[in-house]
Amino acid sequence: MVARGNFRAPRLQISRALLCWAHRMSSAPTLVWFRQDLRLADNPALKAAVDRGRPVVPVYIHDDDGEGDWPAGGATRWWLHHSLKSLDADLRKLGSRLVIATGESGTELTRLLSATGADAVYWNRRYEPAIITRDKAIKSALQADGFEAKSFNSALLFEPHTVQNKQGNPFQVFTPFWKHCLTLPVAEPTPAPKNALPAPSDWPASVELDSLKFLPTIPWDRDFYDAWQPGEAGALARLKEFAREAMADYADERNLPAKPGTSRLSPHLHFGEVGPRQIWAAVKSVGASAGTFPPSNGARVFLSEVGWREFAHHLLFHFPKTPTEPLRDTFADFPWADDPGGARLRAWQRGQTGYPIVDAGMRELWATGWMHNRVRMNVGSFLVKHLRLNWTHGAAWFWDTLVDADLAQNTLGWQWTAGCGADAAPYFRVFNPMLQGAKFDPDGDYVRRWVPELAKLPAEHIQVPWEAPAEVLERAGVKLGETYPKPIVDHAKAREAALAAFKQVGKDG
DNA sequence: TTTTGAGTTGTTCGA
């Protein structure tokens, strides 16, 4: 018996210790670090945490310094406020909540690990250069301290480090990039957790969302509320509506800024309220009834726009300097025009250039935090070619005013416009604001909406008020130079000057 | 290895 007892006793002790350890470990929570993946569905980090079977602590950390040179601008902060609020509400429906912290990300994660007794942190990857550096450092520090730190892909169909051409280099032209991507498999999205999330025994303290002061103190966001519904529910509703109402006609209607022909998913995508896998699946499910994939030419064109989003991430990942420097280094010494006192830049920003389509776009941007893509090309071309101001001024303004401001997309868009980036617009492509207006806003409805002082002009004059006969202007209540500015530059002269400058610089050497 | 054709979004000019 003694021998047996001696034999049994240590086993008992061991199993008690094991039980104790197992109990502690099985209740050690998992932190889910939310970033630009503010959704419950198709969220691999959240799913992995739930599948781990431990309490889940959803966390958001506000860390401006961790964003490198690109802390969220004014409009995206507005969005972020409402999106976080929405995520918290959605989590509460599952018996959980969003813990908000503010400070340096690594420090805050460590503090929350200790406060909750968690032993793991899961998150979904971001691809901006400064974020990659930061997250790598955080991951290795956590792992060195014995924590589990895992990252996942929620944001892209094809992560940049997985895509290369046959020479093993990054793609620099869209069409071969996208052709290549279309041969690769796309993962199915996963559904949101159905059951309550296992909660920790004690919730750590959370910062109040309002205390982050993401909302403006002066009410420039008045019109934002009618235009947008931030959050996962709003994103999914938008996707559903687009797939049903507009996608089939997307190829043509997307170019008409007065019509709801675009998806308007860009801000939702930026914050990860919906992901590209879900978009892919939504297009596919339309295709299931159509019997083909993609189900229409509109759907094919729409997916290629999703492809441009992927391409933008690809380029930013492989060419990390491009947010501030031209990809093509012949542009380093481009002869940008002088702008004494910043008067021309200010006229552009405020929608006071005297070119109606340009001004309508800039005012739509200011009022709603968004601008139609066709018009973005026009205002971009105008800034860079007509005014010959550095594209980085445009990028900075967009960064602050767009609700969908995204480093990858913004960088690609502006470098493309300026002709200094990948697959760029040729130097001789100078958008003519009058022609573009006539072509894509033929009735002038878009201009009427955003430049109300021209609203009474007939369609034939609304894109070119300075050419309208005096009596037409008078009847419409327009006094050029008073109620609406005269053009700040002459189109033909500005075009010539741009062609001369861009022709010289575009050339090698 | 070298060559070749093609490449998101346009405008103007001259036949």
Add this chain to the structure above:
DNA sequence: GTCGAACAACTCAAA
């Protein structure tokens, strides 16, 4: 009024 050509240089990928 319509239509095609011209407007660089460079990258990619197929041949």
